[in-house]
Amino acid sequence: MQLPRALGSDGRDLERPPGPDGLPLVGTQLSFLRDPYGFMTGISQEYGDIACWEDPGGLTYQLNHPDLIEQVLVTNNEHYIKGERFQSILRPVTGNGILNSEGAVWRRNRHLIQPAFHPGRIQEYATMMTDFTLEAVEDWADGETLSFHEEMSSLTLVIVARALFGVGIEDHVDTVGAALEEFMLASETLSNYALPPWVPTPSRRRIERAREQLDVLIYDIIETRKTEPTDHGVISQLLEVTDEQGEGLSDEQIRDEVVTLLLAGHETTALAMTFTAYLLSKHPRAEQQLVAELEAVLDGEPPTMADLGDLTYTEQVVKESMRLYPPVPGIVREPVKPDIIDGYEIPPGATIRMHQWVVHRDGRWYDDPLAFDPGRWTDEMESELPKLAYFPFAAGPRRCIGDRFAMLEARLLLATIYQRYHLELVPGTDLDLLATITARPTHEVPMVVHERER
Numbered sequence: 001m002q003l004p005r006a007l008g009s010d011g012r013d014l015e016r017p018p019g020p021d022g023l024p025l026v027g028t029q030l031s032f033l034r035d036p037y038g039f040m041t042g043i044s045q046e047y048g049d050i051a052c053w054e055d056p057g058g059l060t061y062q063l064n065h066p067d068l069i070e071q072v073l074v075t076n077n078e079h080y081i082k083g084e085r086f087q088s089i090l091r092p093v094t095g096n097g098i099l100n101s102e103g104a105v106w107r108r109n110r111h112l113i114q115p116a117f118h119p120g121r122i123q124e125y126a127t128m129m130t131d132f133t134l135e136a137v138e139d140w141a142d143g144e145t146l147s148f149h150e151e152m153s154s155l156t157l158v159i160v161a162r163a164l165f166g167v168g169i170e171d172h173v174d175t176v177g178a179a180l181e182e183f184m185l186a187s188e189t190l191s192n193y194a195l196p197p198w199v200p201t202p203s204r205r206r207i208e209r210a211r212e213q214l215d216v217l218i219y220d221i222i223e224t225r226k227t228e229p230t231d232h233g234v235i236s237q238l239l240e241v242t243d244e245q246g247e248g249l250s251d252e253q254i255r256d257e258v259v260t261l262l263l264a265g266h267e268t269t270a271l272a273m274t275f276t277a278y279l280l281s282k283h284p285r286a287e288q289q290l291v292a293e294l295e296a297v298l299d300g301e302p303p304t305m306a307d308l309g310d311l312t313y314t315e316q317v318v319k320e321s322m323r324l325y326p327p328v329p330g331i332v333r334e335p336v337k338p339d340i341i342d343g344y345e346i347p348p349g350a351t352i353r354m355h356q357w358v359v360h361r362d363g364r365w366y367d368d369p370l371a372f373d374p375g376r377w378t379d380e381m382e383s384e385l386p387k388l389a390y391f392p393f394a395a396g397p398r399r400c401i402g403d404r405f406a407m408l409e410a411r412l413l414l415a416t417i418y419q420r421y422h423l424e425l426v427p428g429t430d431l432d433l434l435a436t437i438t439a440r441p442t443h444e445v446p447m448v449v450h451e452r453e454r
């Protein structure tokens, strides 16, 4: 395809890194849709550290080297925003919550929400995380087949709601879970990307209905917090804030942050658990080593915060699982000022793609990169790894606010579950993944539960 001309800041034709030819009008979108993970990996293998092509949305760059990714996310982060392409997917769901906002609004609300994720505060959540997990697994019957991802989604949703808002949503978990699920599914359909926002597509109507159901509950939680204030919890913080004119946040602004945290705080961790269980089911020796560690350290008791320092293999399993199956498989940024990356001038408005999926599986940084080998995560190996060769939680100012929360939760859930059960993937189950904001499986991941002798 003949690429349209684009000019650099000096008025001359922009020099572009190599990249694939696309088809007229659709660019490379068909190849991406056919096999997204194969496409992004192929781009890295064929074109190297930086590639460029023209898509319907404009010039697109894919960065495949940790140092280039570090430049965008960390060193020169003020040159970049998330951009309309990313934000328009989430806007109908999370409005202007911190996952989606920019500038002063983002800065203020991130600052307000941050204390809920202070390491000291997060430690307080540990007991509650284990207790909810014990409660959930109590209902599992020996020999039962679970829809594992669904099971994990409900559990992580209940945990995040209790931790951040101080409310029990156990009675509403089906409504909230179904509404959030609807959002995720609908935001993944093509019609959302292709048609202008005012076209009432079926998926947009479903989003609208899901939003109405969810909002009834969320505004109810906000009202409860107004009449029964607590001295901690994200909603209480947001209710207290006022600007220079003494104005507080509107209920709608608070609602956006609540939905953001419910969504970002449960879907990703549930995926991490699902991928870990999938990998362990395929690697019995790793599972044996995990269980041996749990027996030695926990001696049959549920895991606590104090045990985590000794659960080193458990942590290695989580890290290795998020290397091979990063729950967020890629992120995008848009330059608002020109930047020079690897010698190429990147114009404002371009789309920059950076894929955890690609970099985490690159043989330059990992020996035998496709092997599931938790033991590779030694201190020595980590100290030699380029900083952004592993970035499941992104990096820089927009790094995941819930990274510590998620790591705590994943280790406690994994320990609590594997201490009691062996999970067997139903034979013949493939793990096909969507490549949108998260890497969710296209269909359920069924696991047969076997109680361990204890």
Ligand code: HEM
Pocket: 082, 098, 099, 100, 110, 160, 260, 261, 264, 265, 266, 268, 269, 272, 326, 327, 328, 331, 332, 391, 392, 393, 394, 397, 398, 399, 400, 401, 402, 403, 405, 406
């Ligand atoms: C394994 C679990 C998780 C993974 C892999 C993950 C991954 C990520 C990534 C990659 C980003 C950056 C997105 C971007 O820059 O485009 C992000 C942002 C975010 N995450 Fe997480 N996340 C996880 C768990 C959580 C949890 C438990 C919470 C909250 C309880 C959370 C809340 C957020 C929020 C609010 C943002 C936006 C931060 C900002 O822009 O200031 N995440 N997450």
